[in-house]
Amino acid sequence: MSDLNSKSTLTHLQRLEAEAIHIMREVVAEAENPVMMYSVGKDSAVMLHLARKAFYPSPPPFPLLHVDTTWKFQEMYKLRDKMAQDSGMELLVYQNPEAAERGINPFDHGALHTDMWKTEGLKQALDKYGFDAAFGGARRDEEKSRAKERIFSFRTASHGWDPKNQRPELWNLYNARKNKGESIRVFPISNWTELDIWQYIHLNDVPIVPLYMAAERPTVERDGMLLMVDDDRFPLKPGEVPVMRSIRFRTLGCYPLTGAVESTAKTLPEVIQETLLTTTSERQGRAIDKDAGGAGMEVKKQQGYF
C-alpha cells in the first residue's frame, strides 16, 4: 500500500499518542484545577507517560490522585511512590475515612467495599480538593457503556453521569466549559485498545508493576478465581494453605478482588503474545462488572464511579 510506506503517514500509535497529548493540553489550558487519577495499573502508566511527554520539559502541571482502598498489592504502592517522585508531580493519596473507620474490606463487605472505598472515596477526594477536571485511564474497548462515553465526560455537582444527555463531541474540539460545582472526567486514552497499551509500553519502556509478568506467587483458589495472598490480612479458611503457582495479572485492583491467570509469560512480548492468544476478555477477572446483570458498569458510572 503506497500510504504505508509514505513518510507522512503516521502509525496508529503515533496518532493515538498525539490525540492523547492534545486532549491533556486542552484540559490544562481550559480547566482551573485539573488532576490525574492514578491507579498504578498499566493504563495509568501509559497515561502518566503521555502526560510527561505532553508538557516536557515542564513537569505535568497537575497532581496525581490515588484513591486508595488500602487493599492494593504491595508492589503497586511501591511503584506509585517511585513514579510520583520520578515525574516530579505531587502525589495525593485519599482514603475514605468512613470506610476506614467502619473497617470496610473486600472479604466481609463485597460490593460495599467498592462502593465505599472507590466510588465514595473518589467523590470525596474530588470535592475535598475542588478538582474541576479529572483525567481517567478508561478505554472504550473495555466495556459496552464506555464505548459510548465521550472523551470529555460531563458530571453534575453530585458527580452523576447522564448517558442520554452527553455533549456532542465534534472533530477534536472539546467543550470544557462548566458551571460552578460541575466537573469533567477526561479520558485521553479512550481510543486505545488493550493491545495498543501493551505495544506502547513495550516500545517506550514504560515502567509497570511487575505483577503483570509471570512469577511464582502464593495463591489460593476461591469461587473459581485464583487469588494472590499478598499480605497477612488474607483470611485463610481452616485447612487452606497458599500454593505457589506461576501466575500473572491482566488487570490490577484490590488484591482480594483481582483474579490471576496461570502463566509463564515472563517478558513483555510473551505477555502480549498470551494476551493475543487468550480467549477471555480483560475485565473478566474483575467482580465489579458482574453486578446488576448486563448493565453493571453503566449503573456504577451513573452513581459516579469512574
Place this chain on the structure above:
Amino acid sequence: MSDDLTIDPVYVTDTLIAEDIDAYLETHQHKTMLRFITCGSVDDGKSTLIGRMLYDSKMIFEDQLAALETDSKKVGTQGQEIDFALLVDGLAAEREQGITIDVAYRFFNTEKRKFIVADCPGHEQYTRNMVTGASTADLAVILIDARKGVLVQTRRHSYLCHLIGIRNIVLAVNKMDLVDYDPVVFDAIVKDYTEFARSIGIENFTAMPISGFKGDNITTKSANTPWYSGPTLIEHLETVEVLSSLDADKPFRMPVQWVNRPNLDFRGFSGLIATGSVKPGDAVRVLPSGKTSTVTRIVTLGEDLDEAVAGQSVTICFADEIDCSRGDVIAIAENPPEAADQFEATVVWMADEALIPGRAYWLKSATQTVSATVHQPKYTVNVNTMEHMAAKTLDLNAIGVAEVTTDKPIVFEAYDDNRTLGGFILIDKITNATVAAGMLRFSLRRAQNVHWQALDVTREAHAAAKNQNPAVLWFTGLSGSGKSTIANLVEKKLHALGKHTFLLDGDNVRHGLNKDLGFTEADRIENIRRVGEVAKLMTDAGLIVLTAFISPFRAERDMVRQMLPKGDFVEVFVDTPLEEAERRDVKGLYKKARSGALKNFTGIDSPYEAPEAAEIRVDTMTETPEAAAERIVERITGDWMPTI
C-alpha cells in the same frame, strides 16, 4: 452456532503470534489507522455488520461470546442464532428498546490497519449523533437493505457525510442473501444511488454487495456473488487513503494550545499540527498578529525532532521572543491563513432550544474561543429532499446556512481546505452546552473593509470634558416593577447634580429606532442589542446612560455587559414579585396577557431570568422609589466607582 459463523482466518495471523511474537509486534507497530463510520437505518443490519467485523477479527472473547449466546436467546431477534447486534448496542436503555441511541466507538485490527468504527444511529432525531461520528471519520460505510433500496434515510446519511467532508464513501448493499444474491437488484440500487449522489456533489463512491449476517464479501470474496469483481469490504478499508496523510501535503498550520515555560530559559509553543509539516530553520508567522520568526527546535521528551507532520503533537521553539499565546496559529511565513470576523457558515443545530438569531454564543474553533452571533439563516436544508427552505431559526437537527459574526477576528480557513481551522462549535453561555457545530465557508470580507475611524477626541477626552465617569445604569425587572419610575427619579437627581445623562426607555426607542421589532424572543433580543449599542455610543460620548427595559434574558444583559469596558455596566435589579406587579398593573397589560389578548408577556407566558449578581438590587416591597433613587445616586457619585 451455525456453520456460517465460524471465525474467518483471513484476519488474524494466529500462527505468527504463536511462532514469532517479535515479528508480529514489528508488523503491528507499523500499522496505520483508519476511522470510519457506519450509517444505516434501524433495520439495515448495521450493528450486525460491526458485530461481525469484531467477531471475525477476534475482538470478541469466549466469555463475551458466552454472554452473547445467552443474551441472543433472551432478547435477540435472530431466533436461536447469534444476534451480533447485541455486542454493539451498549446501553441498557437502548437494549430494552432494541435501538442504538448514541454514537458508540468500536475497535478492531487487521494485519494492515487498526480501525475505529463510529456506530451511528439511523433514525431522524439523532442527526446530531451522526454528524458527531462523521466529524472524525476518514470514510463512511452507508448501508442499504437490498430488499428496500435507496431510502430517505440513505439520502440523509449520504448528505450529512458529504457535508462534513467525508470523501470516501462505501455503498454497502447489505442482506444480499435475502434477495438470492441477484445482480439485477444490486445494479438497480447502484444506478439509483449514483443519480442521487451526483445531485448532491458526491463524485465517486465504492459499491459492494455484502451480507453482514452471512459474511459475504466482508473479509473474503463470496462464492455467491461471482458477478462482483471489486474488493471485499475489509480489503477496501485496508487500502483507502487516510485523511491525515492528505493533510500533510498542505501548508503548515498549528493552533497554539499552551505555552510551555518551565523557566526563564525555555519558551515553547505546544499544539497539534493541523496541516503540513515543519522543520527547524523554517520561517513561520504567528497569526493574527502577523509577527514572524524562525523555528529553532521541535521538542519532545527524549530527543528533538528533525521534522514534524500533520497529526503530531509537538512543542516548537522560536529564534525570537515574539508574542504568541493560546488561540494564535503558527503558520508557514509566506502562505499564512487570514483572519476575519464575519463569515458565511453551515450550522448544524444540536440543542433542544432553538437558535436565537442575534444572541451571543461562545464560538470555539481550533484553540480560539470568542463571542459570536448567528444571524437569521439564509435557508435551511431539508435533509430528506435536499430542498432549501426559508427559516427564521434553527431547531434541533436543523442544518442551515447563515452569517456568523465574531466579536474579534479569528484565524480561519474554509472548512473544505482545513477541518481544524474551518470547523467550530457553538456553546450556550448560560448552560455551557454544546448547541451547534458549524463549518466556515468563506469570510464576508467586511472586517477588512470597515476600518475603525481613528478618533482624535477619545472616549476619555469626552468624559473628562464632562467631568464624570461614563456608565450605563441598566434597570431590569418585570413590567410594572417600577423601573421607569426609579430611573426617572435617578436621572432627575443626577441632572440636578450637574451630571450629563440620558434615559433610554421603551417610549423613546420602540417608536423610532426599534419600531420594526415585535415581541417574539428573537425580536426582544435584537431590541436589547440595539439599545446596548446605542448606550455604548453614548458612554463613548461621556454620558451616564440610564436604560429601563424588562430585558428578561440573562444572556442579553450579559451581552451588553461584554460590550462595555469592565465596570461601566451597572445592573440595577428592580425586584418586585410577580403578584405585586400584577396587582399594580398600571397599564392594564397583565389583564390583557391573562386573557390571552397579549402574547409573549414576561412573567405570564414568557420567562423572566432574574440577575444572579446585580450590582444594585432594589426591593420595592421594602424601599420607596425615592429612597432607592437616592441610594443609586450615592453609589454613582460617591466614593464608590463602578470601575474596578
